[in-house]
Amino acid sequence: MPDYPNDYELVTLAGTEREDSHTLQAYLDRGGYSAAKKVLSEGLTRDDVISEIKKAGLRGRGGAGFPTGLKWSFMPPADGNQPKYLACNADEAEPGTFKDRDIMRHNPHQLVEGMIIGGYAIDATVGYVYIRGEFWEPYARVQAAIEAAYEAGYLGPNLFGSGVDFDLHTHRGGGAYIAGEETAMLESIEGKKAMPRFKPPFPANYGIFGRPTTVNNVETLASVPPIINNGGDWFLGVGTPESGGTKIYSVSGHVERPGNYEVPLGTPFSELLELAGGVRNGNGLKAVIPGGPSVPMVPGEVIMDANMDYESLAQAGTMLGAGSVIIMDEHTCIVRAVERIAKFFHHESCGQCTPCREGSGWLHRVVHRIEHGQGRMEDLDTLLEVGSRIEGRTICAFGDAEVAPVQSSIQHFRDEFDYHINHKRCMVGAGARASMAQAG
Amino acid sequence: MQSPENQIIPRQLPESVTAKIDEARRNYPAEENRAPLIWALHAAQDEFGWLDESTLEGIAAYLELEPIKVYEAATFYDMFNRSPVGTYNVKVCTNISCWLCDSDSVVEHLRAKLGIDFGETTENGRFSMTEVECLGACGGAPVIWIGKTYYEDITPERVDEILDELE
Numbered sequence: 001m002p003d004y005p006n007d008y009e010l011v012t013l014a015g016t017e018r019e020d021s022h023t024l025q026a027y028l029d030r031g032g033y034s035a036a037k038k039v040l041s042e043g044l045t046r047d048d049v050i051s052e053i054k055k056a057g058l059r060g061r062g063g064a065g066f067p068t069g070l071k072w073s074f075m076p077p078a079d080g081n082q083p084k085y086l087a088c089n090a091d092e093a094e095p096g097t098f099k100d101r102d103i104m105r106h107n108p109h110q111l112v113e114g115m116i117i118g119g120y121a122i123d124a125t126v127g128y129v130y131i132r133g134e135f136w137e138p139y140a141r142v143q144a145a146i147e148a149a150y151e152a153g154y155l156g157p158n159l160f161g162s163g164v165d166f167d168l169h170t171h172r173g174g175g176a177y178i179a180g181e182e183t184a185m186l187e188s189i190e191g192k193k194a195m196p197r198f199k200p201p202f203p204a205n206y207g208i209f210g211r212p213t214t215v216n217n218v219e220t221l222a223s224v225p226p227i228i229n230n231g232g233d234w235f236l237g238v239g240t241p242e243s244g245g246t247k248i249y250s251v252s253g254h255v256e257r258p259g260n261y262e263v264p265l266g267t268p269f270s271e272l273l274e275l276a277g278g279v280r281n282g283n284g285l286k287a288v289i290p291g292g293p294s295v296p297m298v299p300g301e302v303i304m305d306a307n308m309d310y311e312s313l314a315q316a317g318t319m320l321g322a323g324s325v326i327i328m329d330e331h332t333c334i335v336r337a338v339e340r341i342a343k344f345f346h347h348e349s350c351g352q353c354t355p356c357r358e359g360s361g362w363l364h365r366v367v368h369r370i371e372h373g374q375g376r377m378e379d380l381d382t383l384l385e386v387g388s389r390i391e392g393r394t395i396c397a398f399g400d401a402e403v404a405p406v407q408s409s410i411q412h413f414r415d416e417f418d419y420h421i422n423h424k425r426c427m428v429g430a431g432a433r434a435s436m437a438q439a440g
Numbered sequence: 441m442q443s444p445e446n447q448i449i450p451r452q453l454p455e456s457v458t459a460k461i462d463e464a465r466r467n468y469p470a471e472e473n474r475a476p477l478i479w480a481l482h483a484a485q486d487e488f489g490w491l492d493e494s495t496l497e498g499i500a501a502y503l504e505l506e507p508i509k510v511y512e513a514a515t516f517y518d519m520f521n522r523s524p525v526g527t528y529n530v531k532v533c534t535n536i537s538c539w540l541c542d543s544d545s546v547v548e549h550l551r552a553k554l555g556i557d558f559g560e561t562t563e564n565g566r567f568s569m570t571e572v573e574c575l576g577a578c579g580g581a582p583v584i585w586i587g588k589t590y591y592e593d594i595t596p597e598r599v600d601e602i603l604d605e606l607e
Contacts, residue, residue, distance in 0.1 A: 095535045095573070098578050128467075174482070252578035253537055
């Protein structure tokens with residue numbers, strides 16, 4: 001738990017100051033499961049729940065920012081035809097993202113309750129929490145929470161005497177970034193390689209085992225119980241008119257106090273940076289990736305004027321993504337940073353679409369040679385050309401994601417690429433030593 | 441043509457593994473026998489340390505799956521070892537946030553201390569080193585991961601302490 005100097009209202013990390021916040025008792029002590037009870041025993045209809053979520057302006061917290069209420073409304077109407085599924089995306093693997101880990105470790109019951117309500121809203125009787133395989137502790141906490149909820153009668157048949165059933169299970173992944181893509185996740189739950197599916201059909205019509213399915217992020221689902229308890233208007237009032245509520249920003253890299261900060265959507269970037277203790281050692285801010293490497297990086301002076309919401313970051317030429325704020329100070333070698341990111345995307349491409357599979361290798365190899373003093377002036381055009389041939393030509397958004405860091409860094413920091421090519425070394429002191437040593 | 445002596449004999453899975461598979465299987469519709477596959481791979485690797493072909497064929501036989509389906513999953517997902525690794529596989533994140541927080545010094549220290557590089561195992565079979573992508577704990581960068589435990593805010597000194605505790 002970070003120390004908040006201001007009076008921020010925590011929503012998805014509420015109650016986590018308590019040492020045993022992950023236990024059922026701690027959750028009940030702060031009104032846990034009252035929202036599920038309200039929904040199921042006071043006769044709220046599915047449409048009532050969906051309208052409240054729509055009113056709240058809740059947008060998907062996994063990266064795409066799609067309106068949650070609208071997504072839920074895509075599910076076929078309750079027709080007695082089961083099973084339908086609610087899958088929680090806990091595959092948190094976008095570099096720089098570590099918020100869902102903390103919700104699962106410290107507030108797992110709020111996720112479970114959110115899934116009970118979400119399951120009812122979309123008429124799903126079975127839920128899966130897809131947790132990345134590396135996350136052992138979060139898995140153990142969620143599994144224990146599910147077992148405690150079953151014992152207390154919050155999961156299983158006839159919840160709160162309503163006649164509504166909901167079963168919830170964990171599903172551990174095996175280590176693959178692409179499994180966080182929602183249709184790849186469906187494949188992975190079926191025990192297959194996590195390769196994204198072509199859409200349509202959309203998951204709401206053809207999801208897990210071919211049955212109607214909705215996939216929501218951990219933070220999204222954990223936002224649901226407080227919205228039911230306090231009303232959609234309250235949640236919307238916390239954020240901006242277009243995007244309701246709080247958002248957890250995972251701040252990492254060159255800051256004094258890296259960590260998760262849950263603040264209202266629309267909080268100025270400068271305020272978030274201050275919460276995280278500012279740039280380390282009082283250094284200057286060179287660049288920021290505000291939503292994980294899948295979104296464009298922006299120069300420090302640009303983002304200092306932006307607010308942390310979807311609209312303001314779009315104006316700044318980037319995206320909110322999963323709220324994974326990666327801070328790079330003035331001593332960072334941008335070329336080396338982009339090389340590492342390009343290596344990541346090359347490694348994680350599932351290989352299904354040729355432009356992505358081959359293109360990710362091209363991007364990595366060309367940035368690698370520039371970084372290692374073997375670049376040629378035409379390489380920058382090659383990178384942009386290759387990028388333009390990947391974008392929009394793949395089944396899933398991974399293709400666009402792998403292009404974003406390369407394109408944006410050339411756009412904003414072309415001088416660093418030029419310097420690497422012309423001088424066969426880095427213009428930044430610290431970065432130069434390490435990378436040139438490797439180049440031999 | 442495959443000669444009989446080249447045939448892979450499916451390993452008989454011990455009860456410790458099959459019990460975990462059976463437990464996972466109950467979470468999916470009865471006819472979906474492929475769904476518990478990742479659980480099965482985890483359970484077998486926890487038992488044997490890595491997944492040889494005999495084990496994969498054993499899983500295929502147990503779940504009544506065509507072996508190719510098991511090979512597909514075992515080779516697609518990064519967590520599954522397809523060759524032997526040391527007792528302790530030290531996995532080091534070098535992705536962007538860890539790199540910004542000097543994971544280079546952690547890697548260099550491990551290389552010097554263990555005398556191995558990524559993908560290698562010490563002669564006594566105790567340690568392996570693996571470079572991994574983002575572990576989702578960047579607030580504690582740099583991060584290393586051994587067994588089921590994440591170790592955060594790693595420095596060369598912390599590496600020494602952690603490895604000493606293992607020994």
